[in-house]
Amino acid sequence: MREVRLSLFGFGNVGRALARVLVGKGSIFRERYGLEFKVVSIADTSAVVWLPEGIDLREALMVKENFGMLSSWTNEYEVYSFTPEEAVREIDADVVIDVTNDKNAHTWHLAALRDGKAVATSNKPPLAFHYAELMREAERRDLPYLFEATVMAGTPIITLLREGLKGDTVEMIEAVLNATTTFILSRMESGLDFEGALKEAQALGIAERDPSGDVLGIDAGYKATILHCLAFHPVTFNDAHVKGIVEVTPEDVKRARERGRTLRLVAMVEDGNVRVEPREVPLDGPLAVESHENAAVIKTDLLGELVIKGAGAGLKETASGVVSDIIKAALKV
The missing domain is CATH 3.40.50.720 (NAD(P)-binding Rossmann-like Domain)
Incomplete structure (x- = not known):
């Protein structure tokens, strides 16, 4: 021992x-x-x-x-x-x-x-x-x-990128990495506006008293930056383009649903490029997560598309x- x-x-x-x-x-x-x-x-x-x-x-x-x-x-x-x-x-x-x-x-x-x-x-x-x-x-x-x-x-995306893809070249990662914004956007699909959905998230303890790190995309931007460092080469958060969900309207959410899609705060990580912004994703796709789930689609030259999905908070x-x-x-x- x-x-x-x-x-x-x-x-x-x-x-x-x-x-x-x-x-x-x-x-x-x-x-x-x-x-x-x-x-x-x-x-x-x-x-x-x-x-x-x-x-x-x-x-x-x-x-x-x-x-x-x-x-x-x-x-x-x-x-x-x-x-x-x-x-x-x-x-x-x-x-x-x-x-x-x-x-x-x-x-x-x-x-x-x-x-x-x-x-x-x-x-x-x-x-x-x-x-x-x-x-x-x-x-x-x-x-x-x-x-x-x-x-x-605890969903082991870091271990996967550090140890599990030794022979692969990562080409791109698309991911939903912030559960608070997922909750807010989901509630907006039920008819709430941004402020109402945010207040509900705060009342439930899902959003912080100061929610700016989540709703401005900073938290997801930090995470996407770390993924880029692992998959490609070191960059800093200052190199990332980050846009949160504060400008999303109920009309934006409604239009996405009419097209069979849903809005999520999506991180796009490519070699030399880190972007976080609200994007429409297919309702039946891996990034249409709910609740506290996160998901990432890792595209490599050998495996093609690999999906890792699990708890992203808690x-x-x-x-x-x-x-x-x-x-x-x-x-x-």
């Missing part, structure tokens, strides 16, 4: 879902992989809790859910006010896990790699803006830098992608 020390950054919904998986499936990971995971630190926006002997995740979940912040924790746990970069350098861990929304996290991802630590992340902006630098550092150090949950949550689904990366990293470090 090999002990693997984890340092977890982010203890919001995804971080807590990940903790529940580590608690609930610990025995399976021991039996299947010979790995004993020990979380030695957890950070939220209020504090860093650090215990080299390992944190009781059940107690951590209870504190966070009852008090809302880790800084409320006492008992035998030391509570620190480290910045993420300070925590990465100070805390002895094998794998650094980032499930935050920190847009500047690439700085402490690089610090972790330079300190000999693997990284597993669901955080999109570091890769959408700094993919080349991060991957170069990971390769130089021969360390895993893994990011399955950045695109399509707490357990995102945790699935992160846990898979943690296990991959642990088996290598």
Whole structure:
């Protein structure tokens, strides 16, 4: 049995879902992989809790859910006010896990790699803006830098592109990568206007209080940029052409339906070209997804069209992608 020390950054919904998986499936990971995971630190926006002997995740979940912040924790746990970069350098861990929304996290991802630590992340902006630098550092150090949950949550499109198409040349990817816009466009088909559909999505917790990242196409643009980096060569989000759904009208939706089609926010990824915009897709086609599903059509020279479809959002689904990366990293470090 090999002990693997984890340092977890982010203890919001995804971080807590990940903790529940580590608690609930610990025995399976021991039996299947010979790995004993020990979380030695957890950070939220209020504090860093650090215990080299390992944190009781059940107690951590209870504190966070009852008090809302880790800084409320006492008992035998030391509570620190480290910045993420300070925590990465100070805390002895094998794998650094980032499930935050920190847009500047690439700085402490690089610090972790330079300190000999693997990284597993669901955080999109570091890769959408700094993919080349991060991957170069990971390769130089021969360390895993893994990011399955950045695109399509736990549906393994990243693994497919990184490992599954070794002999193929990818020619194009078309994908629907944002579930919030899919929900809004679906509700507009039922007669709501954009504002009404957005309010309903917010009331159900599908859209954020500030929905701009979704409805302006930024989230899908981040994901499409990452896919381009994998399938072709590194670019940044600044190279992408992104248009969201805020200008879509009920009339646009109605006209599409009359033609036997439906509107979705579609990412088009070709060599040197990343575009995200509302497009009509056939009702019986793979991109006419519903609810929280995502779908991608990958066109290659050998396979032709390959469709990958599955959950693109959700707490357990995102945790699935992160846990898979943690296990991959642990088996290598």
